[in-house]
Amino acid sequence: MCGRKTLTKDKLEIIANYLVEQWEEDFVWKPSFNIAPTHITPILLHDQVRKIKPMRWGLIPHWADDMKIGNKMINARSETLTEKRTFSNLLKQRRCVVISDGYYEWKIEKKIKRPYYIHYADNSFLSMAGLWSTWINQAGEKINSYTVITTLPQEEISHIHNRMPAILSGKDIEKWLNCETSLDIALELLKPIEQKLKYYPVSIFVNSPMNNSIKCIQLMNDKELSLL
DNA sequence: CCAGACGTTGTT
DNA sequence: GTCTGG
DNA sequence: CCAGACGTTGTT
């Protein structure tokens, strides 16, 4: 699955990489090494133009009467998207790309949880397929939120975890975002990617969502390595 | 018809 | 054990 | 995802 990730790129890099035409006014993005559920991150949409909107991680369905439900909606299984009421209605018009440049998985090793950082070898952008929704709170404010779609992991990283985010690259990004794309074709994009990902164990520093520095993605130290 | 759920993951 | 908050 | 709380009453 995917319950923690990074986006260490800044606004200008995001705009350049995704050919963003519109960045939501007043949204200030600060790069993060430790994005946890509930955090607000830039999300890419294609609504007339390519635009970035700030959204909260953990999808809050429009019918929810409490935003807490978002805690349980951080991921959506690609295999069952069309069967689940909460997600199926979003598939047609509410597809988005969750912008990141790596994510964390925890592997149980000898009863301890070891975080691994998974990323492209060149640390380039990693585009996750997502769905989003708008929820209106009691004060009448609109809150946009998203979920990351998961799929089977690539062989190379399946020993770490049995799920991975659905990753898009190249022309698939536009296909996923474009509402003209038929549902069948869009769903076809949610398969494990061909491109290989790199991974390495990191310090448990990343475990606490309060910690956010380059230490999160540094290789675990010698003392921790010796415990492996 | 109304009531009640609506989700994923990991672990046991 | 389970839920909430980050 | 992990970490940390999980409760009420009365008093300050």
Added chain:
DNA sequence: GTCTGG
């Protein structure tokens, strides 16, 4: 809001 279960 919409679907499932009763």
